Amino acid sequence: MKPLVQVQDVGMRFDTKKGSFIALRDVNLDISEGEVITLIGHSGCGKSTLLNLIAGLTLPTDGGLICNGREIAGPGPERAVVFQNHSLLPWLTCFDNVMLAVERVFGAKEGKAKLKSRTKAALEMVHMEHAMNKFPHEISGGMKQRIGIARAFAMEPKILLMDEPFGALDALTRASLQDELIGVMGKTGATVVMVTHDVDEAVLLSDRVVMMTNGPAATIGEILEVKLEKPRDRLKLAHDPQFAEYRAAILEFLYQKQLKHAA
Numbered sequence: 001m002k003p004l005v006q007v008q009d010v011g012m013r014f015d016t017k018k019g020s021f022i023a024l025r026d027v028n029l030d031i032s033e034g035e036v037i038t039l040i041g042h043s044g045c046g047k048s049t050l051l052n053l054i055a056g057l058t059l060p061t062d063g064g065l066i067c068n069g070r071e072i073a074g075p076g077p078e079r080a081v082v083f084q085n086h087s088l089l090p091w092l093t094c095f096d097n098v099m100l101a102v103e104r105v106f107g108a109k110e111g112k113a114k115l116k117s118r119t120k121a122a123l124e125m126v127h128m129e130h131a132m133n134k135f136p137h138e139i140s141g142g143m144k145q146r147i148g149i150a151r152a153f154a155m156e157p158k159i160l161l162m163d164e165p166f167g168a169l170d171a172l173t174r175a176s177l178q179d180e181l182i183g184v185m186g187k188t189g190a191t192v193v194m195v196t197h198d199v200d201e202a203v204l205l206s207d208r209v210v211m212m213t214n215g216p217a218a219t220i221g222e223i224l225e226v227k228l229e230k231p232r233d234r235l236k237l238a239h240d241p242q243f244a245e246y247r248a249a250i251l252e253f254l255y256q257k258q259l260k261h262a263a
């Protein structure tokens, strides 16, 4: 089967005041339908740059990217993005924030009732139906991220792109959102690419962990295949020797092979 996303010999060069800066070079990655991939690497190595390229928010200066057989030439509804800071519109209720995205994707061919029921279903999936009439400033950071995830899933994208979606949350909220995401991914069979700094999160959620070398001119250093059974249970995995091995492999890559000296 053809991969859903193909990243082919991708390089990214930024023109800055100090001249040209090569952020990425020779990045090659195939992502299959239903696969969950995390991108991990030291700060500034180019994880967000790679995610933005898949999102079509920026275009590569070398190579090309393909999604569903077509070249990625800009953003599209088949690639939904969840950012670290939720990016909800403050003047709309939670329901209307999700509804807006649903209308944009399905509004041309579906009636209001169907659009509303899609919106409600997405909010129910992340257990947020109780807050649907609240405004973003009336709910917690974790709840805002849940709404952001609901909005992305409601668009029924081919692929969900997440840039450190839980990065701004405390450890307990983060764990509960990871569990929520495991549940939603299990139900929908979603294809996900997620940037993270958290080694445990990478092992817990991924089919493959893509480990990036340090920049400038960063590339993929190693790819770790995580063969733990799904759905995964964080409590059981806390005592699983295989989990510990995967974790150690990532730590070794980050802190031995790609040791970053403090500036």
Ligand SMILES: Nc1ncnc2c1ncn2[C@@H]1O[C@H](COP(=O)(O)OP(=O)(O)OP(=O)(O)O)[C@@H](O)[C@H]1O
Residues within 6 Å of the ligand: 014, 015, 016, 021, 023, 041, 042, 043, 044, 045, 046, 047, 048, 049, 050, 215
């Ligand atoms: N628009 C831009 N113009 C110039 N340089 C950029 C631009 N965007 C990113 N860079 C540089 O490219 C490199 C990679 O940045 P990127 O944000 O992708 O890293 P990252 O791995 O996501 O970092 P972090 O983990 O800290 O979020 C960095 O050195 C950054 O300064």
